[in-house]
Amino acid sequence: MGTSKFASLKGRIHSFESFSALDGPGIRYVLFFCGCPLRCIFCHNIDMVECLPGTYREYSVSEVINKVERARTYFDRSGGGVTLSGGEPFFQPDFMRELLKEFKQRNIHTVVDTNLYTSAQKIKEISKWVDLFLVGLKHIDSNKHKQLTGQDNFLILENIAYLNFLKKPFWLRYVVIPGITDNKDDIMRLAKFLHHFNYLEWVELLPYHSMGIQKWKSLNKPYALPHVVPPTKKEMDQVKQIFRALNVPVLPEGDVER
Numbered sequence: 001m002g003t004s005k006f007a008s009l010k011g012r013i014h015s016f017e018s019f020s021a022l023d024g025p026g027i028r029y030v031l032f033f034c035g036c037p038l039r040c041i042f043c044h045n046i047d048m049v050e051c052l053p054g055t056y057r058e059y060s061v062s063e064v065i066n067k068v069e070r071a072r073t074y075f076d077r078s079g080g081g082v083t084l085s086g087g088e089p090f091f092q093p094d095f096m097r098e099l100l101k102e103f104k105q106r107n108i109h110t111v112v113d114t115n116l117y118t119s120a121q122k123i124k125e126i127s128k129w130v131d132l133f134l135v136g137l138k139h140i141d142s143n144k145h146k147q148l149t150g151q152d153n154f155l156i157l158e159n160i161a162y163l164n165f166l167k168k169p170f171w172l173r174y175v176v177i178p179g180i181t182d183n184k185d186d187i188m189r190l191a192k193f194l195h196h197f198n199y200l201e202w203v204e205l206l207p208y209h210s211m212g213i214q215k216w217k218s219l220n221k222p223y224a225l226p227h228v229v230p231p232t233k234k235e236m237d238q239v240k241q242i243f244r245a246l247n248v249p250v251l252p253e254g255d256v257e258r
Ligand code: SF4
Pocket: 036, 037, 038, 039, 040, 042, 043, 044, 045, 046, 049, 086, 087, 088, 115, 136, 149
C-alpha cells in the first residue's frame, strides 16, 4: 500500500461506525463520506451533505485501513465487511476508488451505499472492487424526485440499469414516507421498473423517521416535513405487498414493529 501516485491522497470523512447491522450483510464497518450532490428534504445526515469546515476530518487511505483492520475480527466473523456511505461516496471518487482497491486486496467484503447520481464511467471504474451496491432511490417519478432531492431521477434510473448490465449485485433502498413516497401507482411503477433486473437482490424498505430533525435545527435550516409521522406496520405491509405481487424480493428485515 502507498506506492501509487495516490499515496498522498486524502479523503474527507465525517465519521466512522464500527459496528453497524443496518448497512449491508453482516456486521459492517461504515465510513461516512462528506459531501453529496443531492439535497433531500428529509435527509437524516444533513450534517454530512455540505462538508462544512469542522464537520469532517481528512484521512489518508492508510489511516482508514489501519482503523478498519483493528475492527476486522468483528465483521469477518459475521460475514460482514466495510460499507462506504455518507453523504455520497461518489462525491470523492478518487479516494473511494483507492480505498476499495485496498479493501479488496485484503479480501474485505465491500459495499457502496450510494444515490448513483454520478457518471457511468465512474461506476465502471470502481465496480470491480465492489461486492454489493446499496442504491438509495428517492422516487420513481422524476418530478416528485426533483421536489424531494433537487434533481430529476433520469441519470439515477439509467445507472441502476447500468449496474445490472455490469452484473453487479445491488439492493434498492427506498424510504417509505406516508403521503409522499407510498402512493400505490408510484410503487407499482417502481416495482415494474425493478422487476426485470437479474442482479437486484433485494428491495430494502426503510420506514421514514424524523430523527434527523435535530441536525437541521442545529444548522438553522428549516425542516420541510415537520408534521409527517413514520409509517405504520400496516402501511409498510401495503407497500411490501405491491412489490411481492410482481415477484420483486423485499428484504424481511425491512419489517417494522410499531
Ligand atoms: S442522497 Fe442521502 S445524504 Fe444525500 S441529501 Fe439525500 S438523504 Fe442526504
